[in-house]
Ligand SMILES: Nc1nc2c(c(=O)[nH]1)N[C@@H](CN(C=O)c1ccc(C(=O)N[C@@H](CCC(=O)O)C(=O)O)cc1)CN2
């Protein structure tokens with residue numbers, strides 16, 4: 001019987017409450033999950049997710065971006081923590097800082113993000129309000145590899161939700177976040193397990209991932 005491949009050592013980067021982080025931590029408890037969450041970092045010392053990570057037994061530290069003269073210095077401090085922990089994959093989960101090109105390129109193919117829209121629609125912020133303003137009947141969330149251009153990286157997986165009559169940004173975001181908590185653990189498993197690989201600017205899925213219908217999760 002072949003030995004199970006080593007779990008990828010993952011750092012989750014947050015800025016806020018960390019609900020996606022909690023979903024990932026819980027998913028990674030499965031013995032056959034291909035990743036282990038070994039570190040949580042936040043650019044905001046007041047992030048509630050730091051407390052939730054520590055409660056889950058995960059080392060969690062704040063690196064306050066305001067304490068650095070520029071983005072490059074902040075990113076270098078991130079890199080030092082990631083190196084010290086032997087991190088192999090970075091998972092951005094509500095991490096609200098734009099990373100420098102140098103940092104992103106150093107982690108090419110090893111850093112993913114979840115965005116609360118069906119990219120390439122509604123890059124940037126305030127996605128739910130913008131989807132409502134645009135009269136969308138479908139909305140959702142996207143897990144993508146991170147590239148220097150904001151929210152433009154190759155897509156790993158998406159989940160869609162209906163926009164219902166009477167929805168406002170709060171009701172819509174509440175529907176989307178439920179799908180985020182399903183999508184992100186599934187997408188990280190694909191990436192950590194080598195079933196969704198960034199190659200030549202596109203995501204190549206293995207036969208196993210294709211058979212699992214991994215790229216799209218239904219309503
Ligand atoms: N180079 C990249 N960096 C980041 C990416 C990316 O795709 N390329 N994804 C983001 C996550 N994100 C949306 O998914 C996002 C994060 C932050 C911002 C933003 O405008 N940040 C402001 C500060 C906002 C704040 O502190 O509240 C900024 O950095 O000046 C937009 C989109 C993570 N990084």
Ligand SMILES: NCC(=O)N[C@@H]1O[C@H](COP(=O)([O-])[O-])[C@@H](O)[C@H]1O
Nearest residue numbers: 016017018019020093094114115116
């Ligand atoms: N542009 C990035 C972005 O907007 N990310 C979004 O921030 C929220 C974080 O919630 P969480 O801290 O509860 O996971 C999530 O909805 C995530 O999609």
